Amino acid sequence: MSEEKLDVIVVGGGPAGAIAAYLLAEAGLETVLFERGNTCGSKNVTGGRIYTHSLARVFPDFALTAPLERPVSREAVSFITADKLVTVDLDNPAWGATADHSYTVRRVSLDGWLADRAEAAGAMIINGIRVDDLIMENGAVCGVIAGGDEMRSNAVIIAEGVNPMLARRAGLLSGDLNPAQTAVGVKMVVSMESKEIESRFHLRPGEGMAQLLVGDCSKGVPGGGFIYTNKESVALGIIFTIAELVKSGVSVPDAIESFRAHPGIAPLLSGGKAIEYSAHLVPEGGWSMKPRLYGDGVLVAGDTAGFVLNCGYMVRGIDLAITSGRLAAETVIGAKSIENFSAAALAAYEQKVLDSHIGLDLKTFEKVPRFLEDTPAMFSAYPALAADLLTDLFTARGGKPERIRSLAARHIGKAGWLRLIRDGLKGVRAL
Numbered sequence: 001m002s003e004e005k006l007d008v009i010v011v012g013g014g015p016a017g018a019i020a021a022y023l024l025a026e027a028g029l030e031t032v033l034f035e036r037g038n039t040c041g042s043k044n045v046t047g048g049r050i051y052t053h054s055l056a057r058v059f060p061d062f063a064l065t066a067p068l069e070r071p072v073s074r075e076a077v078s079f080i081t082a083d084k085l086v087t088v089d090l091d092n093p094a095w096g097a098t099a100d101h102s103y104t105v106r107r108v109s110l111d112g113w114l115a116d117r118a119e120a121a122g123a124m125i126i127n128g129i130r131v132d133d134l135i136m137e138n139g140a141v142c143g144v145i146a147g148g149d150e151m152r153s154n155a156v157i158i159a160e161g162v163n164p165m166l167a168r169r170a171g172l173l174s175g176d177l178n179p180a181q182t183a184v185g186v187k188m189v190v191s192m193e194s195k196e197i198e199s200r201f202h203l204r205p206g207e208g209m210a211q212l213l214v215g216d217c218s219k220g221v222p223g224g225g226f227i228y229t230n231k232e233s234v235a236l237g238i239i240f241t242i243a244e245l246v247k248s249g250v251s252v253p254d255a256i257e258s259f260r261a262h263p264g265i266a267p268l269l270s271g272g273k274a275i276e277y278s279a280h281l282v283p284e285g286g287w288s289m290k291p292r293l294y295g296d297g298v299l300v301a302g303d304t305a306g307f308v309l310n311c312g313y314m315v316r317g318i319d320l321a322i323t324s325g326r327l328a329a330e331t332v333i334g335a336k337s338i339e340n341f342s343a344a345a346l347a348a349y350e351q352k353v354l355d356s357h358i359g360l361d362l363k364t365f366e367k368v369p370r371f372l373e374d375t376p377a378m379f380s381a382y383p384a385l386a387a388d389l390l391t392d393l394f395t396a397r398g399g400k401p402e403r404i405r406s407l408a409a410r411h412i413g414k415a416g417w418l419r420l421i422r423d424g425l426k427g428v429r430a431l
Ligand SMILES: Cc1cc2nc3c(=O)[nH]c(=O)nc-3n(C[C@H](O)[C@H](O)[C@H](O)COP(=O)(O)OP(=O)(O)OC[C@H]3O[C@@H](n4cnc5c(N)ncnc54)[C@H](O)[C@@H]3O)c2cc1C
Pocket: 011, 012, 013, 014, 015, 016, 017, 034, 035, 036, 037, 040, 041, 043, 044, 045, 046, 047, 048, 049, 050, 051, 129, 130, 131, 132, 159, 160, 161, 162, 166, 184, 185, 186, 187, 237, 239, 279, 280, 281, 282, 301, 302, 303, 304, 307, 308, 315, 316, 317, 318, 319, 321
């Protein structure tokens, strides 16, 4: 590898790294991106959908050029028990016609496209090589060690994903990942003809659906399920908080099979062929797990910085990764203009993050991860309460009907009035 000093090395070819590399190269900085997978995206997992506001800011033409699956025009959130589903379902045709909401997406296509854009802008993309270590001199990051060689640079942007090994080495955080703040997501993709997807999910041609589910799919473990319709496949999966998963003894493969076989889900997937299984960690602690974002010669972006928002009805990491990749690149471009890559010069990044939607999103929902962790009834008792109450409400037995208020009181009494009031207040405060 070259003896000369580059402007920037980016570690990781996910959305955070690829966007950073694209913008740096566009600005004329000598940029190399290392991705350990054989191609960018080959190791990455998302539910998934992308909220496109941050992509649109970098690529205004993205709706015509990016390899997206379906614009999401149907949003559903469900409580799920062992045999029932209680669903709030929004069908919004306007979202199918415009590009400003969200799209379902396959990471292997999206990440590959982002890397191609970075390469076309002049970045060098090196696939299939892992960065093993950082070159550190007097506490400053001066480059990387990869494939047995050293490569020096003025700045390194670490976008290595959820497991922050290099960020730890740079001294930006210490200790292991906290299992109470980290989740594991498992996903299955089932192939299906486009027309079949549209008929089963009640979709207009070309449009898509996103559904998040809480309850029996994670077998009472804090977490939740998801279903996304792609062009010619359906993705379904479950996310479990690791600390509670370990305590519960729940088998993850059994849980996903049981989710797929649920009476409310199985008819949607019947006849489809499982073509892909994957699993990946998700940082879910929100703002409280944020490491130090910069040091001498180094910045962190995306999942490495803990930038994922899970507020129950919405899971977002890709748009936060893209914004943080953009802000990291803008900070390094500013540092290059004064030829100063010290921590003091790179400190502007923290303020940019705070002022951006990342700071606003994560601060606004700061208390949600703790609320979900401390409210086990959300994952068992409350889905059962909703399903049982509605079952009685919609049943006619031919005798004297029970008044709705006494029906509700009876069911809430079973779940526990005090617990419901306490959790309701906690929920209102968190949301
Ligand atoms: C099951 C699941 C469902 C999700 N659903 C959604 C969703 O629907 N919508 C959403 O917005 N977000 C979702 N997320 C979160 C989202 O996927 C992440 O927040 C996003 O991928 C973060 O992007 P990133 O670029 O920071 O990291 P990543 O996408 O993880 O990319 C990091 C890259 O760095 C590479 N790398 C790591 N170490 C090295 C090294 N030492 N050398 C070289 N390369 C290295 C990896 O191979 C990888 O390509 C989901 C996550 C999971 C696991």
